[in-house]
Amino acid sequence: MLGDCSSYQNKGFLVELNALSSHELDIIQRFIVLNIQSLFKECAVPYESPLEWPSLINPSNRKYWFHNHISSKSVRRFTAEQVSKILKFTIFSRLRELLGEFVVSDEELIGYPDVYWRFVRPYEEGDIGPLHCDSWFWDLNPSWNHNSDFKKRTKVWIAILAEVNQNGLVVFPGSHNGHTFSYKVISSENKLKPTIVSPPSMSSSFLVPTNSTDAIIFHDKLLHGGSLNKGSSPRLSFEFTCLHN
Numbered sequence: 732m733l734g735d736c737s738s739y740q741n742k743g744f745l746v747e748l749n750a751l752s753s754h755e756l757d758i759i760q761r762f763i764v765l766n767i768q769s770l771f772k773e774c775a776v777p778y779e780s781p782l783e784w785p786s787l788i789n790p791s792n793r794k795y796w797f798h799n800h801i802s803s804k805s806v807r808r809f810t811a812e813q814v815s816k817i818l819k820f821t822i823f824s825r826l827r828e829l830l831g832e833f834v835v836s837d838e839e840l841i842g843y844p845d846v847y848w849r850f851v852r853p854y855e856e857g858d859i860g861p862l863h864c865d866s867w868f869w870d871l872n873p874s875w876n877h878n879s880d881f882k883k884r885t886k887v888w889i890a891i892l893a894e895v896n897q898n899g900l901v902v903f904p905g906s907h908n909g910h911t912f913s914y915k916v917i918s919s920e921n922k923l924k925p926t927i928v929s930p931p932s933m934s935s936s937f938l939v940p941t942n943s944t945d946a947i948i949f950h951d952k953l954l955h956g957g958s959l960n961k962g963s964s965p966r967l968s969f970e971f972t973c974l975h976n
């Protein structure tokens with residue numbers, strides 16, 4: 732059985748340490764390098780060839796000059812072929828023990844399970860996900876694929892490159908249990924996006940300590956967001972949503 736399941740019920744999240752093997756981590760890093768490389772080719776962005784993981788994350792990399800090309804989620808998606816390999820990672824059998832049978836969501840109908848990565852530069856507020864509950868997106872976008880076909884949704888966030896207590900995901904433990912936060916709605920990238928109004932005090936939040944390869948598995952009503960990256964390197968992670976009953 733996965734990690735501490737009572738933590739999932741009570742606090743709305745649980746942490747799975749070392750959710751990726753070093754081989755799986757290598758695969759993910761290689762996929763991201765390939766994604767960025769093909770994006771550069773598509774947009775005719777000049778880059779030093781060959782593009783390698785160490786140079787991509789190197790703090791002396793001219794402040795990650797390429798970052799403006801990867802701001803949209805649509806370019807940070809793993810390809811169908813990559814996703815079919817990711818779905819064979821051991822974390823998926825562990826998730827099945829916790830959730831029972833599930834599917835990885837494809838809410839925007841890209842044609843395959845939507846798994847995407849994020850690259851958060853040090854001290855760049857705009858790179859992190861703002862505070863929200865994932866359920867808000869589903870409530871706002873009733874036409875999303877499988878929106879009402881499953882009773883439950885669970886998000887999985889996996890650190891690819893992270894420094895404990897310097898960066899990662901901030902959660903409000905227990906906030907999935909009947910708390911309601913108000914939000915206003917904006918339209919962006921062809922979908923309705925919620926923005927929290929009057930967020931709770933950050934003193935009740937918790938920066939989940941995660942190192943590279945650790946995963947956070949959380950309830951879709953849990954209030955959460957990215958934490959400003961106070962580390963020395965970029966923070967990279969990938970995420971997906973499990974739909975289950």
Ligand SMILES: O=C(O)CCC(=O)C(=O)O
Pocket residue numbers: 849851858859860861865886887888899900955956957958968970
């Ligand atoms: O990684 C982040 O900055 C935010 C991630 C997030 O909001 C999510 O996984 O739903």
